[in-house]
Amino acid sequence: xxxxxxxxxxxxxxxxxxxxxxxxxxxxxxxxxxxxxxxxxxxxxxxxxxxxxxxxxxxxxxxxxxxxxxxxxxxxxxxxxxxxxxxxxxxxxxxxxxxxxxxxxxxxxxxxxxxxxxxxxxxxxxxxxxxxxxxxxxxxxxxxxxxxxxxxxxxxxxxxxxxxxxxxxxxxxxxxxxxxxxxxxxxxxxxxxxxxxxxxxxxxxxxxxxxxxxxxxxxxxxxxxxxxxxxxx
Ligand SMILES: [Zn+2]
Numbered sequence: 001x002x003x004x005x006x007x008x009x010x011x012x013x014x015x016x017x018x019x020x021x022x023x024x025x026x027x028x029x030x031x032x033x034x035x036x037x038x039x040x041x042x043x044x045x046x047x048x049x050x051x052x053x054x055x056x057x058x059x060x061x062x063x064x065x066x067x068x069x070x071x072x073x074x075x076x077x078x079x080x081x082x083x084x085x086x087x088x089x090x091x092x093x094x095x096x097x098x099x100x101x102x103x104x105x106x107x108x109x110x111x112x113x114x115x116x117x118x119x120x121x122x123x124x125x126x127x128x129x130x131x132x133x134x135x136x137x138x139x140x141x142x143x144x145x146x147x148x149x150x151x152x153x154x155x156x157x158x159x160x161x162x163x164x165x166x167x168x169x170x171x172x173x174x175x176x177x178x179x180x181x182x183x184x185x186x187x188x189x190x191x192x193x194x195x196x197x198x199x200x201x202x203x204x205x206x207x208x209x210x211x212x213x214x215x216x217x218x219x220x221x222x223x224x225x226x227x228x229x230x231x232x233x
Contacts, residue, residue, distance in 0.1 A: 007199040014228045017190040021217040022183050023160045031159045032091045032152035041082035052208050090152040094203035108137035164214040192228040196221050
């Protein structure tokens with residue numbers, strides 16, 4: 001489980017002639033992080049990118065909701081701070097997005113004592129429609145058969161992430177032939193490996209770049225590329 005200080009490491013393959021990152025060789029945890037982004041509500045992404053500046057108008061929608069007072073709008077918190085229905089643990093949370101989890105509650109009295117209907121709520125101050133008790137019975141999430149809530153998303157150990165964030169299992173691009181075809185590399189001598197670290201700052205930049213660029217890793221690790229280019233001379 002990642003903490004606030006977590007930094008993931010990855011190995012970049014840099015083409016020093018073209019001055020770009022061809023791909024990063026990453027462990028499962030980075031791919032889990034990357035895929036986890038897709039599960040974030042747009043409201044969360046907008047909140048995360050508001051200060052970084054965001055293309056388009058989504059931040060205006062967000063700001064409009066923020067500006068409306070309670071006489072005009074209800075459920076504001078659901079829009080501005082969307083909650084996740086449950087937590088997949090083992091996914092590094094690098095986006096200050098330790099998701100506010102939805103906890104579900106029911107009437108604390110067994111159905112035989114209270115009612116024959118099952119009521120649920122995400123706010124324990126809600127009152128049971130049958131017996132008027134506070135619905136403070138906290139429910140525990142149970143994963144369905146074949147799935148575990150603690151294993152992250154992907155199952156393999158190593159992946160390649162391309163400059164444009166296409167993700168592939170390492171085995172797909174293992175031979176030199178497919179390597180040549182895939183990256184159009186003519187001068188293998190210009191290739192340079194560099195281990196870099198990826199933490200919260202990089203995570204937020206990646207999120208922003210993913211909406212704006214098709215050369216995300218190159219933009220993200222531009223200083224490592226410059227270092228490699230100098231090293232080659
Ligand atoms: Zn009840």
